[in-house]
Amino acid sequence: MMDMPSPQESTPRSNAAELRSLSPQALRQVIRRQDHTGPTMGLAPGYLQGNLAILPQAQAFDFLLFCQRNPKPCPIIGLAEAGAVNLPELGQDIDIRSDLPAYRVFRNGIPQQTVTDLDALWREDLVSFVIGCSFSFEEALEEAGIPLRHLQAGSNVPMYRTSISTVPAGAFSGPLVVSMRAFPSWDAIHAILLSDRFRLAHGAPVHIGEPAQIGIKDLDTPDFGDPPYMEEGDIPVFWACGVTPQLALRxxxxxxxxxxxxxxxxxxxxxxxxxEARLSGLSSFRPSDSPNP
Structure with a gap:
């Protein structure tokens, strides 16, 4: 069972196309005003999205080591100094306290509440990590004509705890969390090949097929996100997920x-x-680059 539900408010269908057309900067302004507090799947196509982990400076080094030892679920794309709320390498106007639609707050490892901004919680010893997200390769799948069931249904991707252990670092440890997308066999092969190009978005899957082999007892009851939409003959494909650190910080x-x-x-x-090209050393990157030059 999911231990804390994510906010149930989602984008009205009449507004979804308008939100999808916004630039990342414009979308963050909408989120900052709390005019959108739902999931970000399918929004700002062509741009990296990131998971977030914010910890006191005293735990930051061990968490950085945890990410380095577990690069599939935790590919770091941004890191701020203690107390900093901006990440100019990810976006010139980012304010980490307000630019995500919803945040989970943990106290002594226990999830306590979900909030839409961090103004009342911010401290000068907090260090922000931004971790790559599998949403970022979904556009490539759509462009290839591969259907994504959860996007078609307007739901969040399902996510599950597994029996696969992460590599510990200091006090950080726990199971790998995966996200699942289901495809016909011919699309599953194509999705695996395409996603391998996106190492900042978890890369290739960690498992294909029988969920029980990685400790998932029931696909219809994910630990996070929404139940899956599957059609007869679909093969479940599982990617490492950036929710993994939420269990490791307990x-x-x-x-x-x-x-x-x-x-x-x-x-x-x-x-x-x-x-992705910059990571591979194939080209230089400037924040003003367009995804469609």
Missing amino acids: HCGADLAITHAPGHMLVTDLPSSAA
């Missing part, structure tokens, strides 16, 4: 920790293709 000793609410990401100004 016993890390932090009196306060903050993450994104599952599915409610930070939308960056980084074009997905340019950012």
Whole structure:
């Protein structure tokens, strides 16, 4: 069972197309005004989205080591100094306290509440990590004509705890969390090949097929997100998920920790293709680059 539901408010259908057409900067302004508090799936196509983890400086080094030891669920795309609320390498106007639609607040490892801004919680010792998100490769799948059931249904992607353990670092440890997308067999093969190009968005899947082999007992009851939409003959495909750190921080000793609410990401100004190329050393990247030059 899901231990804390993410906010149920979602984008009105009449407004979805308008939101999808916004630039990352314009979309963040809408989110900052709290005019959109739902998931960010399908929004700002062509740009990297990021999961969020905010921890006190005392736990930040161990968390950085945890991410380095677990690059599939935790590919770091942005890191702020203690107390900093801006991440200019991800977007010139980003304010990490207000630019995600919803945040989860943990106290001593226990999820306490979901909020839409961090103004009342911010402290000068907090360090912000932004981690790559699988939403960022979904546009490539759509462009290839591969249907994404959850986007067609207007729902959040389902996410599950698994029996796969992460590599511990300090007090950070826990199970791998995966997101699931289901496809006909021919589309599943194509999706695997395409997603492997997006290493900042978790890369290739970690498992294909039988959920029980990775400890998932019932696909219809995800731990996070919404139940899946599947058609007869679909094959479930599982990607490492940036919700993984939310379970790893349970016993890390932090009196306060903050993450994104599952599915409610930070939308960056980084074009997905340019950012991936920079990681591979194939080209230089400028924040003003367009995803469609």
